[in-house]
Amino acid sequence: MTTGNTIVTQPDQRRKGFTLSPLALVVIPLAFLSAFYFYPIFSIVRLSLAPAGTLDISAFGKIVGSSYYLKTLWFTLWQAVVSTGLTLAAGLPAAYVFGHYNFRGKGLLRALSTVPFVLPTVVVAAAFTSLIGPNGVLNTLLMGVMGLEKPPIQLLGTIWMILLAHVFFNFTVVLRIVGSFWANLDQSLENAAAVLGAGRLRRFVEITLPLLSPAILAAGLLVFIFDFTSFGVVLILGGSQFATLEVEIYRQTVNVFNLPVAAALSLIQVLFTLLLTIVYTRLQTRAARPLNLRPTQQTLKRATTTPARLLIGATVTFMLLLLIAPLIALVVKALGDGVQPLSELFINRRGSYFYVPPVVAIQNSLLIATATVLASLFLGTIAASVLAYAGQSSSTMRIRWSAFLDPIFMLPLGTSAVTLGFGYIISLDHPPLDLRASPILLPIAHTLVAFPFVVRSLLPVLRGIRPDLRQSAAVLGASPWRVWREIDLPIVARAMLVAATFAFAISMGEFSATALVARPEFPTMSVVIYRFLGLPGALNYGQAMVMSAILMLVCSAGIILIERARFGDVGEF
């Protein structure tokens, strides 16, 4: 912008003498992060590394000197790289199909693809076990059909299981972020390349891929951070021979109570995330181009040719197999023991203090999720808009501080949930922020995790809006707020829906922080599931599965509802 803002603020300056730049709004997300991220993290690190008031960094020495910790770090790194690669490879073809075609059941399939993302790891583990475990649906079927003695699929406890689960979890991230960006790409660029003699493959490699790269980078970063900080998948599906940093932090904190080492590992993990995000931000700024983004009603069409229909069919089949089959197996398993677990769910047989009627748990979860969606959209939209506006600024100072802010906004995602949970417990239970007893702590914790997702979902689209659109609106007399409302919002609306779905899903499924900060009298669905799993007996396990199935259902319904949403004249773009 040479610059939208300067042009916009000039008339105001004449009227009032001085106006705050709209970019100053950035203090709102920054204040939020300071209070609920930096302050708790700082508290736990101080408690761990400087309990007596003086800094003791010998824990770092222990880590660097130990081949065990180095091996853990190495494993964490390479499994994340491979997982991210596989997720991208699996997700891109689906993103293409979702970004180019309308077909029956598309909305439902997209909503269903988000369900894995929200499921607590324990449930995912149960789903995979019930599908491809030694006694799972698939192995039983194959053994019967092929007359085998032993189950043919033996993935549990192998690295393949971890990789598969990571793809299962994060598929939707690629599908949504890349898919919605792809749907907005200007088709005429590819057409131009075709007329100039480029075949299908060349067009993809030379034109589409580079133009998609901001979205691919954004999705890749999110997936990588998720895999890098993976906890439940590795702990439960991988078995004891695999450990990521996050698993090690958990062990050091909960099992060994070695807080200094846990804090040091936590810091190393944060540092890695920071480094990665800085590299990413550099790449992203270079990759982002002013694109002539199109409304999707111009780009999405029904499939008319046979290859296109086959492609859609293949995508749908693949998604059903990868994403839906484990979930169906889970439901089958949940109902396999008859309706007893289902009916038991509504009875407080032992008159327990901890008994929660399912409806109450659903209500609690929905309430918290709604608050999370609203809060994270509010904070994330401000943050993403500021980053996009400042990034297009002519002033190098602005570009620089946006490059500095972006990694900071991503930090909560790469931070150990265990560390953060402990940070909350020790820092937010006394003034100035005494929130331990308040139910508001939960949506705050969830917002912290959802916020980076919102920023990542919105930023590629906001950056792709040509500055001259904003400038022309400003010249036509629109105030900065009106420019945002009239230009940015309609174009970014689709991405905001994507972001809202992520925020909703994260809140519904978030478990680690929830377990630590949830109030007993305000339990959510994932807390109830975890409680059932912690109790012995087949009936309790069955109830956990039924509750998981209900969680799945409520999530799908919520996501479908969000995707149907229209606000004012802002519809699906």
Added chain:
Amino acid sequence: MKQTTSDILLQVSHVVKSFGATSVLRDVSFDVARGEIVCLLGPSGCGKSTLLNIIAGLEHADSGSVFVNGEDISGTPVHRRGFGLMFQGLALFPHRNVADNIAFGLRMAQQDKTAISQRVAEVLELVGLAGFEKRDVNQLSGGEQQRVALARSLAPRPKLLMLDEPLSSLDRALRERLMDELREILTHVGQTAIYVTHDQQEAFALSDRMVILNAGQIAQSGAPRDIYQYPADAFVARFLGQTNLLAGTVRAADKRLVHTAVGPLVLENESCNEGTVTVLVRPDAALINGEANRIAGTLYEQTFRGRNTRITFKTDATTLIFELDSTAPLPPLGSALILSLRPSAITCLPQTTV
């Protein structure tokens, strides 16, 4: 333009296309000769861009074929057709600099590096952007982007270059300058071209032949001068800015005399059929002092346009627009005026619909 069959590069034959219930092209056929510049002219929504996309291979016709050198290419994919297309929105690759944009088609044709950079420099010179190789396409002005797009489509020496309203987004002065340059560049390299536009000035300036489309059908095709002088019907006449159309009757006794609402008009030629006709009076027909075809009315409006003055002339029956020599003495606005219409500037349209 006289042509033999071997001169024909492109033949569009009975092309039909509809999108859902809307039929966009209804049986369109025309030829393009080697080295010829053909303008596809028509109001927006007449199907001209769709026709271009079908020739390029970006869309497929419901029926009908496209022939190049007598060979049906309907089954050939876009990237094997060896055509050039300059898009309406230009479609410059935002992630490539000027040279890489222009080199794209050459690289697809597997040319070696030195040949490519030589050709890039050559076409940049041709479009007047020598030395622009390393520039970022996003930073160029509208006119410069236009030239880069032209250079990019010219670089691989396409058999046929198609231009889809390439100048529509430019300001008038720039458009007129580029129009002349474009004509010069295209004829200089002997480029066969199809130029799509809705602007008749562009079409007149650029084309050897015009094909006028209306609602998915060819209304008329021919040399610009012929079409301007003898439009086939009222649509073509109006589209080319000729609005003086009168209903009239012709009797068998004298086919050069048309009876109209403004009085009897004498024509120079015998273009009229007996019965009800539509007469076109060209804007340059009127003289202040003349003997033939004198009609009475009032001077309603006048606009000075340099050499000519455009007047709105009201008779009891209708309103006519004329362009008079600016030296002609005009009475004040609102006064009565008698004009004489030159018989050579009056013609009957072949089709009578007004």
